Amino acid sequence: MALRTHPDSSWGWMVVLAGFVQTALVFGVIRSFGVFFVEFVAHFKESTSTVSWALSLGVAVLQFASPMGSALSARYGARPVVMAGGLLASLGLLLASFSVKISHLYLSIGLISGFGWALVFTPSTAAVSDYFQKRRALAMGLAVSGAGISSLVFSPLFQLLADSYGWRGALLVVSAMSLNLVVSAALLRPLTGEGDGQPDVQAQDSKWRQTLASLFALELLRQGRFLRYVLAFVLVDAGYFVPYAHLVAHAREEGCDEYQAAFIMAAAAVADMFGRIWAGWLADTAVFCRLVHHLTLWTVLTGVSLALVPLGHGFTALVSLGLCYGFFAGALVPLQFASLAEIVGADSVLGGIGLMHMLESVGALVGTPLSGWLRDITGNYTASFLTAGAFLLAGSAILLTLPDYFSCSRPSQTKAETLTGPPDHQAFELRGLPQHDRV
Incomplete structure (x- = not known):
């Protein structure tokens, strides 16, 4: 049994x-x-x-x-x-x-x-x-x-x-x-369960x-605010993953040895952990009216930190920039899915996450090869990191165009949750998609 x-x-x-x-x-x-x-x-x-x-x-x-x-x-x-x-x-x-x-x-x-x-x-x-x-x-x-x-x-x-x-x-x-x-x-x-212990x-x-x-909430494709939100994260993903492939190579070209270059990426990972914790705490304090405002802040800071990477010459400067990127990029993560409820309503979050996850894979697919192509034609990674930063800044600009963005009230569409009840947490667990984490 x-x-x-x-x-x-x-x-x-x-x-x-x-x-x-x-x-x-x-x-x-x-x-x-x-x-x-x-x-x-x-x-x-x-x-x-x-x-x-x-x-x-x-x-x-x-x-x-x-x-x-x-x-x-x-x-x-x-x-x-x-x-x-x-x-x-x-x-x-x-x-x-x-x-x-x-x-x-x-x-x-x-x-x-x-x-x-x-x-x-x-x-x-x-x-x-x-x-x-x-x-x-x-x-x-x-x-x-x-x-x-x-x-x-x-x-x-x-x-x-x-x-x-x-x-x-x-x-x-x-x-x-x-x-x-x-x-x-x-x-x-x-x-x-409480029965015989066998699955039903x-x-x-x-x-x-x-x-x-x-799995495929295709009806959301008719919602302009959702399409804009997804487009923002297609652009974000086009720049977000560039350091995973190219930061070590860039550090090597800037004179760091193999282990110094690897340490820069490791330092960014530690900063990433602290960024996630800090961003969650800051969002709970309600410094800004809505989660999407916090999300925009961290997206902008991540883009700026990537664009500044070419200014780092030498190990110390690159470690500092890596720490900034790691902290800001980590802070961005827990707010992406949490903010989605403000965009589509709590009753539509389940389907929205799956559809968004698939569509934004286009950015992850294209961004890193584009960064590599820019390095091939320019001879260094300056244009690669500038472009990666520009992608995130462009994504944050699209967030600004969301309906009622500059209002402290949540969009009227999301108020439907008061009628339909809370989101189906069990359905979230079935899908394997946490409500607040992106990793």
Whole structure:
């Protein structure tokens, strides 16, 4: 007979541990991949823009396929889906170590690992949310903090592995590390009710249909305010991920050695963690009228910090700029989904998140290769970071055009929630999409 587990039980903290490991081995690897980027450019003798597509594809597939991971989790449970995702993520990195053409990296890291990461992230996040009611925010914060802590460790570790074993050997080690996604998935014990402890098949099928119905909220495409909000984040994503691939390479060109360059990215990751905490606290103090005002502030500051990166010459200056970027970019994260309720109304947030997540993957797909192409034609990363900053500033400008932006009252559309009731938190958990985190 299955063991009974309930919300707020002690086993929930084991689920938090699993979520911590999983965010560490997904986003920590993505954020630290700039170390391998330098090695790929040197080995394959390809342009910067060509190599940039490998990581860009991985991030885009992660975003685009996230609703699929949520739907599969709703039907089959988080444990088998995350296990399958961990195997795919590890397999992609394993195959990447045998690459003889750059196109092999696109397939292995971009498609296989990217899809595996999508199957890991959303179901594991949903499991953490599902296990907690009283301390859900704390549990979610602890789970997603794995991304920041692992980024601090992985950047210098990956550089050490590349120096010791070459990039192929280093990818083999990272592939083996990713198998811990499978081990941690075993901790995602499904919740059971008060009955015989067996899952209710009819209820699961009902949840499956409910999840599928909410995956593609196409009716939101007729809402101008939602389209503008999505367009803003397509532009934001076009610049947001550029440092993940190119900040290490830029630091190397500015005279930093391998470990100094890796440390800059690690410092940005630590600042990212503090930025998320600070932004959440500041939003709770209601310094500005609405969440979207806080979101605009952090988007502008992130864009400015990226545009200032070319002014950093030498290790000290680049560390300072990396800390600024990390703090501001981290502060932006928890407000993106929370602000969406002000745009479409609480009753439409569920479908809006999934649709927005897929559409904004276009920005993540295009931004990094464009940055690499600018480096190829100019000979340095100045134009790349200026353009990345401009994308975020353009996104913040679009936020200013939202209806009733300069009013302290929420848009009239969102007032419908007083009639329809609070948002369906259980549906959020089914989708694996937390209400306040982007990672």
